[in-house]
Amino acid sequence: MQPLVILWTDALIFLLLAGALGFGFYASRREHLRAPWRFVIRSRVGLGTLVVLSFYLLIGLLDSVHFHPPADPAGRDGGTLHSSEVISLFDHLVSGLRSRQEKTYSAPLATHLYAKETIELADGSTVRDYPRLEYGGAHLADPERDWLWSVLGLSLIGILKGLALSLVLGNLLLIFLTLRRGCSFEFVAREVLGGRCAIPWRTGLFVLTLLLVLGMWSAELASKFHLLGTDKVGEDVFYQALKSIRTGLLIGTLTTLVMLPAAILLGIMAGYFRGWVDDLIQYLYTTLNSIPGVLLIAAAILMLQIYMSNHAEEFNSLVERADLRLLFLCLILGVTSWTGLCRLLRGEALKLREVDYVQAATAFGVGHFQIITRHILPNVLHIVLITVVLDFSGLVLAEAVLSYVNIGVDPTMNSWGNMINSARLEMAREPVVWWSLAAAMIFMFTLVLSANLFSDVVRDAFDPRLRSSR
């Protein structure tokens, strides 16, 4: 059995990454593409949110390398056996979080379970009390006495570690800048910390430090406690929230990826060729658009469920099945969302085909294909880019809603929507089980807010007409 497992979505996300890198390389050599990105980098909001987004991206990418872990005892004949379970590189890195499962709910940083149970004492008698957690705070001899000190101590270590790490990274950046500019380290440091650089390094470093400190702090605490508590089946909520990042990112990016070819091709064709081509394409997207999106998704997902339940034997594992459902969800979300972009591009192509430089190209006898690829496409790319970035946050939010209606990702898959969905039933409990909900909300909010702010900057950069109105 191959240890490395490449899921469909893994392949696509790395393809997308390669595409983005390739485009970045291409753009870096063309001034008209580089200038707007320079604007993004030079805006404080742009750089700050970029740092946050890359944190999410890093976790998402680590979570997209799947393999079969070696089965626990090494094989008898020297070769390692691989378990049939599929885990990701990220799971491997935080294996502690994954494996330390409690019985049921426990509050954040708790040492005891949330519900009373009948505990058998050493002398054989039983009492109803909150039992100690198996893992959370297991290192404490007397939780009542030691808990606070332990939490404070771990926090301090975590914060110091975070500060140290950011100090190292910050100095690396300064050294890099020193080498590139060829002036003294001291001068560069003063420029950067004084906020006098063209690129707001100071803001970037500040956000980075904040994230590193927060990250190391939670890492320290999570190593001994359940930082955000556990859910109904005792799984660590912090781990779930982190795992959900990949789902959110995939929905936000793959959906636009799958819809782009159709939207670009059809939109430009409709605007450029006009006539019956235009009529046909307009008919197509008006029809699709007239079906309420949620219902279309619901219908499609229901159909998929029927297909999957009737063809259960075709799927190797639960992970693969969930993965295909995710991919299908992206596809169907793409089908419902390409019409907007298509309409925009059609309008733009209609305008561009009358523009003088397209007329000039026609007067040279340049063919349609060449005109589309050389003159029209490059001049609508900024619209495509703005749409992709703007759509991202909407899609992340949509995932939560869809999962709530049970037409989102597979219930076995970690996603913020599933977390909220399972948590909302517990809101009626007394005291309230709030942590799953809060965790999902905070993680989702950070991502969506960063993406929204980032997309604002990107839109301003690529559409100068709007910049003046700010």
Next chain:
Amino acid sequence: MMAYIVRRALYAIPILIGVNVFTFLLFFVVNSPDDMARMHLGQKRVSPEAVQAWKAERGYDRPVLYNAAASGAERLTDTIFFQKSLKLFKFEFGSSDSGRDIGYDISQRMWPSLAIALPVLLVGLLINITFALLIAFFRATYIDFWSVVLCVVMMSISGLFYIIGGQYLVGKLLHLVPISGYDTGLDALKFLLLPVLIGVVQGVGAGTRWYRTLFLEEINKDYVRTARAKGLSERLVLFRHVLRNAMIPILTGVVVVLPLLFMGSLITESFFGIPGLGSYTIDAINNQDFAIVRAMVFLGSVLYILGLLLTDISYTLVDPRVRLS
């Protein structure tokens, strides 16, 4: 102008046919009725008789497109396509998979949906326009900047959170209104208050920001400069000139969703236990009741196309450039 509207109305016909064919393909061709039956009857090892009985009960035992066994016109009419899809055009939705009359359910449930969706839309519109005008008045100041930041923050919060948070805060902690449920007549008011409030708050961020952009776009136009050159005060410039022009895209954007208000909001209705079309749809999805989903897809398309038509008409009413050309 009449000709234009008639033409737009006629254009709706091929689109509805398209939607109809599309749903037919999705529901009956991608998966056969047999698949549905097996799914409903509980996965594996279902006897063929049970499947047949399930299908017969719901009228899915007909051939899909052509009934060779029947005679005359029935060869075409006694088919799934005719009975289940084409009849949607007459708004005959048939009965749901659980045997209820869908048409009756819809007619009962659309009013509670409207009772929530309409106030949300109207109050939201009023509040968003007010805020956006205020922000536009203070444009390029710190008030503008921080208002936009606030808007972005508000739109970055998931709608689910507004509902859960609102229910928890208003319903559970403060005990001001019941958390969920519905009643008829005036009693409905106390049930409607919270969902409407939450619906409005949910939309403020995105709405205000969008309208602000519209206002700022108008403010940069030449005619606004003319208005200022006349000596008009900033307040008059905003209200008499900018607002009137910006209302055109705002109003037409509202008109397009008007008919869809009947469809209700899936999430809000299910959270608040309101017996509207939204929760009807959700229940249908959860019960995998295809007849209802199919009916709602068709109904949604009809309402959307109606919305498009109303938009065209409203353009001709509010914009003199269209009205008089």
Next chain:
Amino acid sequence: MNRTLLRVEQLTTVLEGGTRPLHPVDGVDLEIRRGETFALLGESGCGKSMTALSIMRLLPPVGRVAGGNVWLGESNLLDLPETAMRLERGGRVGMIFQEPMTSLNPVLNIGEQIAESVRLHDPGSLPRLRQRVTELLQAVGIPDPARRAGEYPHQLSGGMKQRVMIAIALAGRPELLIADEPTTALDVTIQAQVLGLLKSLQQQTGMAILLITHDLGIVAEMADRVAVMYAGQIVETAPVAEFFGRDGHPYSRKLFDSLPGQEKRAARLAVIRGSVPSLASDFPGCRFAERCDRVMARCRGEAPGWRVTGPGRGMRCHLAETPWEAAVELSGRAGPGIAPAAPDVATAQSDRHGEQLSVEGLRVHFPIRQGVLRRTVGHVRAVDGVSFEIPPGRTLALVGESGCGKTTVGKGVLQLIRPSEGSVRFGADELTRLTGAALRRRRSLLQIIFQDPFSSMNPRMLVGDIIAEGMRAQGVGETPAGRRERVRQLLTQVGLDAGAAERYPHEFSGGQRQRICVARALAVQPRLIVCDEPTSALDVSVQAQILNLLGDLQRELGLSYLFITHNLSVVAYLAHEVAVMYLGRIVERGTVEEVLQAPRHPYTRALLSAVPVVDPEGRREVIRLEGDMPSPSDPPTGCHFHPRCPEAEPACAGSYPRVTRLSATHCVSCLRVGGAGAD
């Protein structure tokens, strides 16, 4: 009584927001007397409009007045609180703008927009508001004012909209009217109407006009005094009669010299090299030094101060100190190549190629679809039977007002729009019958240069690729290296640095871009170039550069031009033949002498008389045309021009006049010249 109405002192305006602050207005002094017309003259980007907006305190959000005073009577406008300033705006000071198309609120009817101003500034008229609005509309010459007041801006033509703008300004009974390029967006016959209106209003009301313009002709016709603005400063002030005399600021002199015209035909036009400097730059010396022919060492190091050179005259130039006559003599000899052109050489050379463009009965009709089924209910006859020939090496100018179909003729010739009817032959090929690859091969013979240098090049492509695109499509230049070499050659040929190939279009100024467009057209070695208003978006000084270039190329390469323009002085300068178009048809055609010196068609005559000219002595008589050009979808019966024609007879409404040949080259379609025709 104090005659000074407005006194601007050391006005300085800053625009923030860019990478560095701009100073579009940098220490401007002005004085406008009651009842006079004061012209502020300058090229685009010199700060004229910003001066006006600063006076009105209507600057865009990024702009602010950094210093100076604006005295209107006894009050300093810059010190007034905003509420008091609002009373002055539209009250004592009215303003009209360049773009009448966008300057009116599209959703309010025009009566309401005028009433708004009356309510604010003329409370005395409130009881009879409707009547006052009607009066104002009447005053600006809008026919049937009571009905028109209920109409919306989109129902009015451009000229009408500008009249409404004037009515709005008049509502406050202004003492000063600021007119910011009020006729630039209008056709020349409409321009004559609006300028005439302004003049008569001024006589009636005694208001002063601050007329902002780039057109020397308008200055000569309208103004009493003129100030020339350059790069944010006033460089010269003079009474108009003296302004067009011999002495003045070198910049003003150059502006006159670069105007095209018939008397300059034989020579290259004087050009001002380079283009207007960026207002972000620092100027240690004279701002014009870089472009001045008479620049001295001192000019670059020391900024010239303001010097009074006569009563009511002054300028900002070091030369003002030196005896003027000597300087002029000097410059007259050293002036740039006024080499006599050799048109005969051109014709002789071009005979070798022997390819002539002949257009016969060209029609371009666009269907109008209406009704439920979008049936064609009529046609917009954009071009309705146009015939002409262009022999090799010659230039035919196609003249007419906007909407007359001249651009459509150009595109129809190039087959960018397929004609509905008629023939376009070039050499032996009938272009209208060619399709696909056959047409594509012929495309290299005919090329086009567009009006707007900013939209005619793909902003995402390097200049080198833009020029090479046609060569690649046409297979000119075998290898990429060969093409690159050719691109360099072409760039040098049009007077640009060969390094330009590696840059993007946005890095160039308007004039440079137009040169690149010429190079792009030349790349495929065309025989004929359709020049679609190639200079109308450019400043006068830059226009001269492009006209010279086009002239040189014609002489060197024997090119033919179909020169589409509305600018008659350009026509007079470079065309061999002229065809005047009105509503889709050519009404008069002949050699440039025949048409411009002895026009026979009333429209041609009106058109010629409407052009403002720099001729301070003999003020010409303007033949004012009433109304606007009718719509080409519903042309008038008989002669298309008869409803506006000052010489029309009843018979003109009968049938379209047939073509009358007056000489071998001169023909005209007018009943009064030729007699009625049956065709």
